[in-house]
Amino acid sequence: MPDLPLETPVLIGRKRDGEELSGDDLRRLVEGYMSGAVAEEQMSALLMAGVIRGFSDAEAVALTDALVASGDTVDLSRLRGPTVDKHSTGGVGDTTTLVVAPILAAAGLQLAKLSGRGLGHTGGTLDKLESIPGFRVALTPDEMRAQVERIGLAVAAATAELVPADKRLYALRDVTGTVPSRALIAASVMSKKIAGGASHVLLDVKTGDGAFMARREDASALAELCVRIGTARGRRTAALVTDMSQPLGDGIGNAIEVAVAVEVLRGERPGRLDELCRELAAAALVLTGTAAAVDAPAFVDELLGSGRALERFRRFVVAQGGDPAVADRPWEVLPRAPEIVEWRPGPGTVTAVRCRELGELAASLGAGRRRKEDDVDPAVGLEVLARVGDHVSPDVPVARVHARTRADAERALARLPTLVDIGEGQVAPVPLVLERVGLSGVPDLG
């Protein structure tokens, strides 16, 4: 034990008794954890004490700093102009990056996005992009910077050297019942944004059954804390709190989500994903000072309507080795599942959608992972074509199952009536953008 073994129980005891730890204490604890001087069982006890007693804002900032200091950071200072990172806390059918990043690049902003893979009922951007034939996500820092300079955007896999303490702590929290802490979640999110080097950070904090933060007030508090942390560390940071009580986009599954995102970029898939992408893009334009709040929505409309955002997406796919035809005929270029069956339960009104379970159903078809080492099947998943409040007739499908086998398709089809309720009468649609944090200048577009 090189360091700290006698002091560590004392620090844990102070957190246990509800005291605030200093930034120096927290830095040494995280450093000691990474060096082996603080044992796994000591860190889990500290985390549990923090989960129950709470961490102050100052502790959340210090934890973020300690996580950032555990590994490499990306230096984007050679890029001229504002750099943006857009981050979603994760959900079902949440394909906003593939739409928002090209819009913002077309507006002259720069996005060097480090992304992850999906786990559980939520998808990951890397898995989605890799469903495009030829697309590669393993970029070196130099390749990434050069691509951002040339076309304004790049998406690559985060390396193990970026915030390694977060990876270890997340694995520890997962098995020790210490996930639900606002400060720990915020430090995890913001450490990766700060290490990623962008000058501007836009967060999309999800709430509802399909999100990690099921309760609205928890999501709001998390959004506010993330904005305070980012601001404290010199990043212009804002957040939207948005609904994840039903799938965002119509696609749930990797290739299906890419196809749906291309359709949104082409103006061919109106709906909640399209709406939220416009909101997020407008917010980023305002946050970076690219457009005034009053002008931003029209600017976004123009970037989409003119095809400039789609063109930027095409250049992005080419730059990373993918087949650019995906921007024109996505359903032909992307892998297609052999069994595609439709579910037509109408007539009636959609009264409830069980979002998380739809994500889990898609994952069970092969679209997601149960464990980190699992492979995903890029072609399979679901299309969910109606939302709460929609009237559906027997003529149009409410969902499509994309399955590897006939048996899988039938199993999923049998499950769908338990996940989407069809009733009678009028039901109000669910609001999409619930709150804006750090964006007082942006008008409500809803």
Place this chain on the structure above:
Amino acid sequence: MPDLPLETPVLIGRKRDGEELSGDDLRRLVEGYMSGAVAEEQMSALLMAGVIRGFSDAEAVALTDALVASGDTVDLSRLRGPTVDKHSTGGVGDTTTLVVAPILAAAGLQLAKLSGRGLGHTGGTLDKLESIPGFRVALTPDEMRAQVERIGLAVAAATAELVPADKRLYALRDVTGTVPSRALIAASVMSKKIAGGASHVLLDVKTGDGAFMARREDASALAELCVRIGTARGRRTAALVTDMSQPLGDGIGNAIEVAVAVEVLRGERPGRLDELCRELAAAALVLTGTAAAVDAPAFVDELLGSGRALERFRRFVVAQGGDPAVADRPWEVLPRAPEIVEWRPGPGTVTAVRCRELGELAASLGAGRRRKEDDVDPAVGLEVLARVGDHVSPDVPVARVHARTRADAERALARLPTLVDIGEGQVAPVPLVLERVGLSGVPDLG
């Protein structure tokens, strides 16, 4: 991972959120911990959640059961008549076992006591007994039972097979800030008593600066919980809550404490140790139905005054291989430190004694261990000859230092004025027995 890995975080999360776990849950968690299915970091998180949220009485009983079930238990059912275990939560100069056990054996009771070694500022009965030349503490279960049948008492080292989960959990709690939980402490104490097999359990729960439970109300609550656990498991259990704000006996150090205990048995060392030994013995006589509450003090006086208790001590020493002359001329038989110096700070009144620091000073002379693997020097330590409220003159020593070297002696002598305050005027003595739990029939002897 053979078992439980998916369920464990859920159980931890329930304790984190303040729910009560079932006996079955706790049993499986402790079993899983011992089998490796529950990792150290999971157990420490669970313990921290329990320390902060608290455990119910039912959980404390279930934890005790789970600890007992982790190892062997001692079967004393072949012994005729009541068996007694007397246990102290530990303190400074706390040599009651060496006096009380012979008194009770002389009264016809049976004590098969499994004991431990000292750590930190408190001594251990085994270390004290081993300072008697020839004395051995490694008895087999059969040897122990035969000795108890013959002479009524035996003291042996607890084996690693007795409540092994307690040993592992204690080591874990020590480094993870999860020691201060009443239920965990009570389960640790009572699991060893229940596994030890005695039908009657008398606890001496210490409170004050020299005890693990510094605050009186914590010690009372611990005593009450231990009595409830013992009673729930069919043991007649009682407890005294007693003062440990100053050293109990005059000796602090292994051979010195044996000598002082012999002097108490011989009626040559009146004072707080003598007083508490009489209280504990009377309580055990009442608890076992050996004497009525009103008769017990006189019975104890007779057992001591007649020499029957001393004689029983002598037979005990002989039975375990020690030199019986220790019962007659203890200071000649026991190892003596080469440097014995007196401290005579009078005249004045003792106004304060720093008990824990006196224990630590004796340990620093070689009487105690910093780490489990350290050796102890049987000869060294302190005699503390005055207590709060005593008037002291320059003619009589307030303390004696027994040291291995002249330098050690001088260092200790220089420390003593900071550990025992001598002032002026009258100071009330500190009450010794503060509370009786589970002994409503025993009159207050104080």
